[in-house]
């Protein structure tokens with residue numbers, strides 16, 4: 001029996017169309033900006049996000065650190081949510097590599113940062129203080145149940161930032177999930193943003209890569225930062241070829257993943273001993289709590305795995321499940337049957 005793997009949408013394998021596109025890709029040396037396939041992907045992503053230019057990077061983490069290092073100097077301060085992927089899951093790169101000062105403020109359950117919290121975190125001009133440079137948002141918000149930030153909220157943050165002379169970076173690893181869930185154009189979610197990072201290798205199912213977008217001057221500087229990080233890849237059009245297929249063929253179908261996540265949440269809510277809030281599931285991510293007493297977290301994971309279901313462990317008695325290409329509605333029903341059987345003992 002093949003395992004139903006709900007640990008992450010990064011486990012998706014490239015589609016047949018992607019493998020075909022990889023084998024046919026026209027290539028060149030991208031350090032000389034001469035890979036036509038990469039140039040095409042970068043232009044496509046810039047167009048989709050309403051930005052002037054794009055830059056292919058090896059991963060979402062590389063997209064975020066390349067953007068932050070391009071925006072901020074050592075000793076400058078970054079305001080970000082205390083549940084942000086950049087804060088929790090990127091090995092502290094902004095401090096380790098960039099000497100940036102991290103100023104966290106609470107993420108609300110819907111993934112937002114309160115405007116008054118952002119305002120309150122901005123430093124006065126005083127020689128005792130670091131200089132505040134950047135605010136980071138995340139859309140969809142991974143730790144906040146895949147919540148989608150709206151165009152109205154994003155506009156409110158960018159207006160505040162502009163008024164206070166700050167830049168805004170958007171970690172849009174799953175930006176297309178947000179656009180599909182809200183029924184809006186990506187450009188509405190990036191309006192006023194200075195840089196955005198979009199992953200190709202999550203729900204869009206490409207094997208490798210992310211694209212960062214911004215204005216031409218930012219991308220020109222980011223190209224140097226990427227080189228410094230060792231990310232000047234040569235014939236990486238083999239990566240970009242799959243990314244183009246991802247943008248052309250894999251965006252609209254994200255709605256299926258969202259429907260499957262809602263189906264999963266409704267089913268879990270009906271299983272005694274498990275708790276999840278179906279009302280919070282907007283996209284393809286859900287968190288589920290195991291009521292204490294029955295099993296240890298490891299026993300729960302082991303029992304699920306024995307029956308062919310893999311989920312990720314994200315905290316004491318807390319588990320995360322993601323739907324993605326390769327998970328059908330029938331797989332969701334099978335996953336629910338396994339969860340119910342394990343909880344029955």
Ligand SMILES: *Cc1c(COP(=O)(O)O)cnc(C)c1O
Pocket residue numbers: 058059060061062064085086138140141142171173174199201210
């Ligand atoms: C996955 C993810 C990233 C990083 O992407 P990698 O390709 O795994 O480095 C960044 N931000 C968010 C919100 C993510 O979910």
